[in-house]
Amino acid sequence: MWVEQRFLPLFGANKPISDITPEIIESYYQMRREKVSLATANRELAAIKHIFSWACGSARKLPLGQPFLDKNPARSVWKEAEDNARAEILESSQFEKLQVHSAEYLRPINLIAYAT
16 A cells, blocks of 8 residues: 555656666655654665565565566665654553553553563
8 A cells, every 4th residue: 555655656656666766765765754753764664675675586585586676776775763762651550540441452461561
């Protein structure tokens, strides 16, 4: 879905894969950084890199007998480091309130998350 909705409109559905350059990919990544979270932009860049790895025949799964590309243009595009540190940890009273308002099947999951 996101390949059709995001990549193809920018890259061009009829553009040969060999015409996509590192600069085009970097431009896409920076454009997405302005619109979505850093984590989302990084996941999309990782997907692009994987797609091009497959096209080069260097993907581990589903290797190609005849690669479409000699070089992965996404390889030189670097993602930004994510800072996923949480700013808040629940107090025990907050956790108890969460448990009371959570569905029964979520309570064990909440407990494990809280304990870790």
